[in-house]
Every structure is written in C-alpha cells, then in structure tokens.
Amino acid sequence: MRRTILILISLFALASASLAHKRNFTYTYDWFTADLFEREIELWWTQREGGHAEGLIEFEYGVTDRWTVSPYLIFERESGGEMELKGAKLEQRYRFGDFAVNQVLPAAYFEVKKEDGEEWEIELKAIASYVTPEGITISANLITEGHPDGSGPFKWEYAAGIAQPLYPWTLGVELFGDWTNGNHFYGPAIGFSPDAASKVTVTIGLPSSGGPARVRTLAQFRF
Structure with missing residues (x-):
C-alpha cells in the first residue's frame, strides 16, 4: 500500500512538472521553464489607477529544458490617451536542479529593457519555488532593477504567492x-x-495603504 501511494505521488509530481510552464501567478515567477523547443505566446495586460494601462506581447522559447528566452513588445496607454508602442525587452530564465516535491527549487531571471526616451534598464530576479505532494506551489522572488549606467539607484522589490490546482482552475x-x-x-x-x-x-492587487486596485491579466497559448 505504501509503495502504491509513493508511485501515485511520483506520477502526480511528474505531471505537475510537465504542466508547470503554465504560470500560477502574474507577478511572481515559478521555478519552471519551457521545455526544449517549446513555443508560447503570452499576452499581458495591467490596469492601474486613472485609466493607465500597460500591455505586453511575449514570445517564449525553450532553448533547452532549463533555459528559456523571451522577447517582448511593450505597449502603454496614459490616462485618456491611446495605446502606443513604447519599447522592447528581452528576458532570460534558467532553472537549477531537477524537479522534486518537498524541496526548494531555485532559478534565476535576467532582463534587459529599452523604452523610448529612456536609458537601458536591467532587472534581476532570484526565484525559489516549493511544491508539496498535493501540488500546492509556493514561490518567492527577490527583485532588483535599475539603469546600469548609474543614472539612478536600483530599486528593490519582491513578489510571492501560493497556489492550489483544482483542475481546470x-x-x-x-x-x-x-x-x-x-x-x-x-x-x-x-x-x-x-x-x-x-x-x-x-x-487583483489591493494596496495595503488603501486606494485603487491594480489588475493584471495573463493569457498563455502554447503552439
């Protein structure tokens, strides 16, 4: 009986890993990357206060089973204005180790971005995930971003989340x-x-100090 339970847990873990390129969150990154040669289109929309919005079109490609490269186009709409192309960025993610439940899974994120009228900007993320045998995913990111030319201080940010799969939700x-x-x-x-x-x-991001919420939507399409 115990052996049967262990086999079922292992099969569930492998299934979770194979489907985990589907993001659980819209701000927090998980350990998982695209499979080798896997291609995916991701459409992002972030709605902020005052009608300000940002849209992203991302093409995600699995260079290896561990290394994913993603170019983006950046669109922005100011309050009362129209959506305009503002720039582009290139994201790279690399995961370390092999998938296992009840184990910290580390990954790294590096991004370069260029928007109209702005200097080049880089962003770094340290990513850690933890998956239970029941499929619950806990992830946390430590983030820093800024201009490499030293034109301003780097910002320090964070993101974290916990998610439970209840297929198809x-x-x-x-x-x-x-x-x-x-x-x-x-x-x-x-x-x-x-x-x-x-x-x-x-x-749906609710500010801790009160005020308007921030809503981000992510649509993923693998092909």
Missing part, C-alpha cells in the same frame, strides 16, 4: 511590491486552463 494568493517606494499589494490570483495548451490568469 488554479486558486491562489499573491503579494508583491517594492521596498524603495513603499508600495505593497496583495490579493487573489485565479487561473483557468480550458485545455493543455492555454491558460488565463488574473491577479
């Missing part, structure tokens, strides 16, 4: 913000996956 909670400016948000992260190749996730 994912139910979770996310915390994110920055220590530099003292902005902190928390709220539900809800995902829906109608099939093996797509998923939509929404996070």
Whole structure:
C-alpha cells in the first residue's frame, strides 16, 4: 500500500512538472521553464489607477529544458490617451536542479529593457519555488532593477504567492511590491486552463495603504 501511494505521488509530481510552464501567478515567477523547443505566446495586460494601462506581447522559447528566452513588445496607454508602442525587452530564465516535491527549487531571471526616451534598464530576479505532494506551489522572488549606467539607484522589490490546482482552475494568493517606494499589494490570483495548451490568469492587487486596485491579466497559448 505504501509503495502504491509513493508511485501515485511520483506520477502526480511528474505531471505537475510537465504542466508547470503554465504560470500560477502574474507577478511572481515559478521555478519552471519551457521545455526544449517549446513555443508560447503570452499576452499581458495591467490596469492601474486613472485609466493607465500597460500591455505586453511575449514570445517564449525553450532553448533547452532549463533555459528559456523571451522577447517582448511593450505597449502603454496614459490616462485618456491611446495605446502606443513604447519599447522592447528581452528576458532570460534558467532553472537549477531537477524537479522534486518537498524541496526548494531555485532559478534565476535576467532582463534587459529599452523604452523610448529612456536609458537601458536591467532587472534581476532570484526565484525559489516549493511544491508539496498535493501540488500546492509556493514561490518567492527577490527583485532588483535599475539603469546600469548609474543614472539612478536600483530599486528593490519582491513578489510571492501560493497556489492550489483544482483542475481546470488554479486558486491562489499573491503579494508583491517594492521596498524603495513603499508600495505593497496583495490579493487573489485565479487561473483557468480550458485545455493543455492555454491558460488565463488574473491577479487583483489591493494596496495595503488603501486606494485603487491594480489588475493584471495573463493569457498563455502554447503552439
């Protein structure tokens, strides 16, 4: 009986790993990366106070089973304005070790970004995930971003979340913000996956100090 339970747990863990390129959160990154040669389109939309919005179009590609490269186009709309192309960025993620439940899973994130009228900017993330045998995922990110030319101080940020899969849904909670400016948000992260190749996730960020919420939607399409 015990052996049967261990086999079932192992099969569940492998299934979780194979499907885990689907994000559980919209601010927090997990340890998982795309499979070798896997391709995915991701559409991001972040709605902020006053009608300000940001849109991203991302193409994600698995260079190896551990290394994922993702170019983005950045769109922005000011309050009362129209959506405009503002720049581009290139993201790279690399995961260390092999998947296992009840174990800390580390990964690294590096991004370069260039927007119109702005200097080059880089962003670094230290990523850690932990997955239970029941499939609950806990992830945390330590983030820093700034201009490498020294034109300003680097900002320090964070994101963390916990999610429970209840197929086809994912139910979770996310915390994110920055220590530099003292902005902190928390709220539900809800995902829906109608099939093996797509998923939509929404996070509603409620500010800890009161005020308008911040809503981010992520749609993923694997092909």
